Amino acid sequence: MDTPPTAIDTLKPAFERLRAAQRQHIATYDERRDALDRLGQAVRRYRDELVLACSADFGRRAPLETLGADVLVTLDEIGHARKHLRRWMRPTRRPVNLTFRPARGELRYQPLGVVGIVAPWNYPFQLAIIPLVNALAAGNRAMIKPSEFTPQVSALIAKMLGEVFTADQVVVMQGGAELAAAFTQLPFDHLLFTGSTAVGRHVMAAAAPNLTPVTLELGGKSPALIAPDYPIEQAADRIAFGKCFNAGQTCVAPDYVLVPRDKRDAFVDALMASFARRYPTLADNPDYTAIVNSRQATRLRDWLEEARARGTVIRQHLPAGETLPTGIEIVPPTVLIDPPDDCQVMRQEIFGPLLPVKSYDTHEEALAFILARDKPLAFYPFDRDGARVARSLDRISAGTACVNDVIIQFGQDELPIGGVGASGMGHYHGHAGFLTFSKAMPVMYQARLNGMKLFDAPYSDFARRAIAWLTR
Incomplete structure (x- = not known):
């Protein structure tokens, strides 16, 4: 047989x-x-x-x-x-x-x-x-x-x-x-x-x-870090773009956002406004991409429900009166506010339109939060202080970085793409x-006239003196 x-x-x-x-x-x-x-x-x-x-x-x-x-x-x-x-x-x-x-x-x-x-x-x-x-x-x-x-x-x-x-x-x-x-x-x-x-x-x-x-x-969990004095609306609009493009199914999509505690709610409001402006409808909107299959969509919904059960405040963009279609997997843009660090959405790469937003009190605390985790594929600092940007880039090791925007570095011909560590x-x-x-x-071309014979055995007094001088 x-x-x-x-x-x-x-x-x-x-x-x-x-x-x-x-x-x-x-x-x-x-x-x-x-x-x-x-x-x-x-x-x-x-x-x-x-x-x-x-x-x-x-x-x-x-x-x-x-x-x-x-x-x-x-x-x-x-x-x-x-x-x-x-x-x-x-x-x-x-x-x-x-x-x-x-x-x-x-x-x-x-x-x-x-x-x-x-x-x-x-x-x-x-x-x-x-x-x-x-x-x-x-x-x-x-x-x-x-x-x-x-x-x-x-x-x-x-x-x-x-x-x-x-x-x-x-x-x-x-x-x-x-x-x-x-x-x-x-x-x-x-x-x-x-x-x-x-x-x-x-x-x-x-x-x-x-x-x-x-x-x-x-992949990994690529962070966006908003500096204390960076305009919240601008940061929210660019991050919303990167998170919604291809419904977040992008290896360099922002995976979570670190925002100053006193600006967290304003940032979330700005995100929701940006989602609404981009996608006034979801059910039949050809500009909003579906999740590739039911396995991936179920994973995202399970992670969302886990965070909700742990007391996380959830804000989801779902236009009033709309019912999501059957037969395709639509997961709306969703913000998770300060989820616990041991939730799946904070431990695993999300690869979908769920966006955790985490509060911080000092910029150093935010950097420490990133450094305590695996090296990400991308790092997104939003900051107009050049010296602070340089310090952040010196501290955070990532596969790529983009300052004051997200994901656009991937399409640059002369900016290599590649990860580091777990990414x-x-x-x-x-x-x-x-x-x-x-x-x-490497190729070395020996010249027709060269002095290598001077260093052949049996070694001459000249060779011994020359080596002694060269290694003095």
């Missing part, structure tokens, strides 16, 4: 095909540029289909959010790589030690080989394609595992990339958790995973037996992504 193939058995042939092709040929500058051109054209060609696929997977997703966060940001990344690729590929000179001159040194940027990309469901297109752009720019071949929780987008990615690339350049593997686990066990030359911290630990463990280097783009490791985007997927190989 034949043994049914395992998940890893279905992956190995595709992986071996990619690896064999990489060993036979390294993409030239012109080939990499052409690949990026064809990819950019395909993204534009599939733009409208992507909007529909995202909305189908989420139940309802704001078209502008798909166009802005999945399409525009991806096209910007492609354009940036095309513009700078020749300079990135060029070897860079490095000085050599004085005692070894006139030799010279340089760094040559070689592709690593075959790159694995595991993409999440929250921005299912962008977070699959931008790492691919970086990998292709660096001359690699790639295998992508898109999320099974957004099957329409995953199928579209497979179709689009199948039209653009051959099976020995880029491969998309669709499947569930079993396939994902097998995927991370392949001996990639680099593996990039975007997702939760808990799953990131499993990914790193799976990669370890092959010594596969990993970039982990995780991840490594970087990508722009030049940082090119470097992540390259081996910077």
Whole structure:
């Protein structure tokens, strides 16, 4: 009786095909540029289909959010790589030690080989394609595992990339958790995973037996810290934007807010006003995105009810007279006022439109609150005192930071994205992504005329005197 193939058995042939092709040929500058051109054209060609696929997977997703966060940001990344690729590929000179001159040194940027990309469901297109752009720019071949929780987008990615690339350049593997686990066990030359911290630990463990280097783009509880003299309405409006974009299903969304105790209620009022201005209706509003599935929505509602049962004051934006629709998961923008620190909403990454607001008495107390927790993926200080901003940035270690705004740092081509500690490791985007997927190989060129023979055995009196002088 034949043994049914395992998940890893279905992956190995595709992986071996990619690896064999990489060993036979390294993409030239012109080939990499052409690949990026064809990819950019395909993204534009599939733009409208992507909007529909995202909305189908989420139940309802704001078209502008798909166009802005999945399409525009991806096209910007492609354009940036095309513009700078020749300079990135060029070897860079490095000085050599004085005692070894006139030799010279340089760094040559070689592709690593075959790159694995595991993409999440929250921005299912962008977070699959931008790492691919970086990998292709660096001359690699790639295998992508898109999320099974957004099957329409995953199928579209497979179709689009199948039209653009051959099976020995880029491969998309669709499947569930079993396939994902097998995927991370392949001996990639680099593996990039975007997702939760808990799953990131499993990914790193799976990669370890092959010594596969990993970039982990995780999450955590990203704080916003409002300084005592910062305008409350401005801070509330920007934080409401970041918390409501994609219904809070963003790894760098503000996860909780620290606000001066005497301004807490005014801040909450300003948040509620901002929610109401943005979304005068929720039930049938195409600008407000649904939660991706019932599992995630149930988790959010359970956490909200836990906080309510613990005595937390809850304020929720639900327009009067509206009944939320059935068949899609709408969770309204919700503020939780001073929830206990051991509630789930203060212990876990929320990944939804729930926003805890915590009071503080002194700025130092607020910094200590952040420092007592895992290092976040993002830190958002709202402060017009430049010296205090600098002190805050010196104290708080985070994957990224944005001063007086939220989430917009993610779309910057030359600001690397990456976590620290529990929020991840490594970087990508722009030049940082090119470097992540390259081996910077040091090369030293010995000059025709050099003095190395003077230091060969048998050692002369000159060599002994020279070493004694150099190490004096």
